[in-house]
Structure formats: structure tokens, C-alpha cells
Amino acid sequence: MKVTEKDVTTVADLANLELTPAERERMVKDLNSILGYIDLLNELDTASVPPMAQTADRFGIDAGKTGSERFLYAMRPDTQRPSLPREAALANAPDSDGKFFKVPKVIER
DSSP, X not given: OOOOHHHHHHHHHHTTOOOOHHHHHHHHHHHHHHHHXXXXXXXXXXXXXXXXXXXXXXXXXXXXXXXXXXXXXXXOOOOOOOXXXXXXXXXXXXXXXXXXXXXXXXXXX
């Protein structure tokens, strides 16, 4: 699958990016190069390659357990607690209407 300049323009518009013609051309070239390399990797026979282990497992405390079981010590019980009162949350807000935070508009389309 080849990426076209139309694809790059569409994604740039969705991301609200302004690309120059030279940047669009370079992006098309770079993305097609990445996809070409992925196609090359997909040609490799990996049937005999065992799945890799999670590298983060080495940081777990209980070596007798495997996978995510090693990190159960880090989980806290999900208990219901009172939330921050609205007045306290809005107390340090730069601008509010007393009920919600007011923020400047950032999307200008």
C-alpha cells in the first residue's frame, strides 16, 4: 500500500497541521519508506521464533510468579472515596463561572 500526497494532506488537515509542499513530499517519501521496510520484514519466516518475554517482568518483586501476577503488590483496592468539593477545585482556577472551569478556545476552524 502506497501513501499518496492526498493521504498526507488529509491526515495533516485532521491533525490541524500546515505542511509546505516540500514537507508533504518528504512525508510521502518517508511514510512509503517505512511501509516498504515493513513489507520487507513481513517476508521473513518467523514461524520458528519463540514469542519474546515482557522485559518489565524483571522488575517484579515475587520471582515465583509470572507475568502480571508479579505486580499484584502494586495494585491498591478500588475503594470509593469522597471527591474534591467543587468550590475547592475551582478556588485556584484562573477563570470559572462558579460551576465549570473556563478555558480559552484553542481550535479555530
